[in-house]
Amino acid sequence: MVSSRPANRASGFMTIRRVVKNIRTPVYYVPRPFQIPTTEAKFDSTDVARFDTFGQQLDSKTSKVPELSNVTEARGNDASLSARMPSHFVPAQNSRHRIAAIALYRALVREARAVPLPNDVLRKGVENPLPRLVKKGFKRNQTEASYRLVLAALSKGYKFLNLFKGAQTPSSKEHSEILTYLREKSLRDARSEAGKPPPPPPKIERPKPKWPPLLKRISPLDEPPVYISERHPVPRGDLSGIRHVPNVAVTAHGVVFLRQGKPQHRSVCDYVQKKNKYKIKNMEHLLGSMRDEQQFAKEEDQWDGHLQTEIKSQKRVVERLVRLRQRIEQPLADLPDWVEKPSYERVGTVEPYVFEESYTSSVAATFDDASRRLSDDAADQSARARAFLAIREAEKKALEEDNEYYREKGYKWMIDTPYKKKQRRVAKRKKGGQDRFERRAVRQDKARKSNFVGLSPAPIQV
Structure with a gap:
């Protein structure tokens, strides 16, 4: 009985060293924590105090690692512990995010349509350009899955909502800022259009001959x-x-x-x-x-x-x-x-023969x-x-x-020649393989984009 006590204490402290060594390395796999041996070895008050001091040190060290902050709370359980990675979050697939984004989109378009604009900044002289800019912004951020970018986009949207509400007064500062931006944008668009080369002249297509029918009776x-x-x-x-x-x-x-x-x-x-x-x-x-x-x-x-x-x-x-x-x-x-x-009308008449x-x-x-x-x-x-x-x-x-x-x-x-026929067959087979690869790539891209649907709401009625 007395000879087993040093061996048990030695094995317990070896386990403590392994736990502390692994905790100093920030990894996602955590070994089983220290377990008190279940043998019949006797411990005095000094040993118990020593183990309590080690537990406090272990808590203070693991609290510095975010993935291991909850490990020491479950010390004493028999189940093995491991830190779990956070699941990937796609905002476009979340119903709460979609409802909030669609509501923000409709509010922005509604307020943008109510902003009075002069004729020189209207698109093609008749259309308010602000709803179109809002739609382009939402379309650009439709596939974002980053927390930081999504939060920044939503915050910017709410700021623009306040901007559009304030710009509905023609004498306000917000209204002048919007007019300045639209006029500068019109000038930039005009300069970019002026720098483009003139469009090529339309090709004169030769009229195709009208083929007669393949067969004639x-x-x-x-x-x-x-x-x-x-x-x-x-x-x-x-x-x-x-x-x-x-x-x-x-x-x-x-x-x-x-x-x-x-x-x-x-x-x-x-x-x-x-x-x-x-x-x-x-x-x-x-x-x-x-x-x-x-x-x-x-x-x-x-x-x-x-x-x-x-x-x-x-x-x-x-x-x-x-x-x-x-x-x-x-x-x-x-x-x-x-x-x-019998009736008097039918007396002396012959019924006609009906062929069935x-x-x-x-x-x-x-x-x-x-x-x-x-x-x-x-x-x-x-x-x-x-x-x-x-x-x-x-x-x-x-x-x-x-x-x-x-x-x-x-x-x-x-x-x-037969050699040319063989070359055509080889080229056709190669082109068929390329076409299949392109069709598969288009299908995969379409399937990937289908995961981000739902942010294109119905037309807004003011």
Whole structure:
């Protein structure tokens, strides 16, 4: 028992030295404070006083470090202590700050509009420039996240609020200061505009030639379609570079179009999507009327036939009853309301026959109409495919003639070769990567700016 006491005291003071050594270094990680050993070692009053003196020294040293000011208050707890970093504060994302900033903005604009100004300082002779300057100032400080800058901007805004209120009196000092500033600003703007070079003369754009339609139908409407192209082959004088042979493309739904380059024009995409939807819709009508509605229509017509037979039989029974009552001269007023009573106007008249189309015939008409539309569309797409193939062959022939012409003239750089095609593919792939990088950068910048929204209030009504 006696031999363990020096060892315990030595281990306790070693822990004290480690704590004091770490506290002298201003770091954010703090080791566990000194803990009194829980062994059965006995301490006298001198040891207790010594530990109390060390605790007071520890408090005085840690109070000088802001991050460690609360460490000694929790001395004796078993949990480990660590100083926490302050969280990042974005004023534009805080509702309290946004409400205060919007209120200040509206108050400044309202007071600025009430300041009387002469015509020589008005913007374009009619507009008060003060609200516009206020809006530019708020727009400039919209993304600030520094406490110092935000506090300075808000303090300046409240000072300007008092300035605008005082400037509403034309004979005040504030009003003269605002006029002096606006006149000096007008002079600076005039000097800067005078130092700029004159604008370049407008470019005279040559009118673009009006291209004829890609395909033109030459067959009558009651005959199978036949198309020709008045645009292709393109004359050599209308080309701005090397001639490119277009390709004929067909979608999975059988829509034929001419691919003249990538990315293709938006009108071509719209045409292909429209034709695809048209064919899918007609195919759904065709399959629906053939599979699902045909059997249902047959059963529905059988049910309608049974109802008509029953109605006719009941009608004959009612007619016999009415004739019998008329023969024995009994009144017809006590008959039920659903019994059709004879009238003098209908005596001797024959009811006209009304044709009612059956459900089966309407389903068959839907099937025939969808089949006709699909057949007409298939014939039209076949005619377009033949016209597109003719365009491709004509362009290939024109390309061979152009290459022969350039060889005779010695313009070898105008002749398209497989090596040039490979270079174009590599350049296009590289440009596509750059475009993707730029689009990603734009998206990231837009997402970053979206974190600072909310400081653009609605128009102010005075």
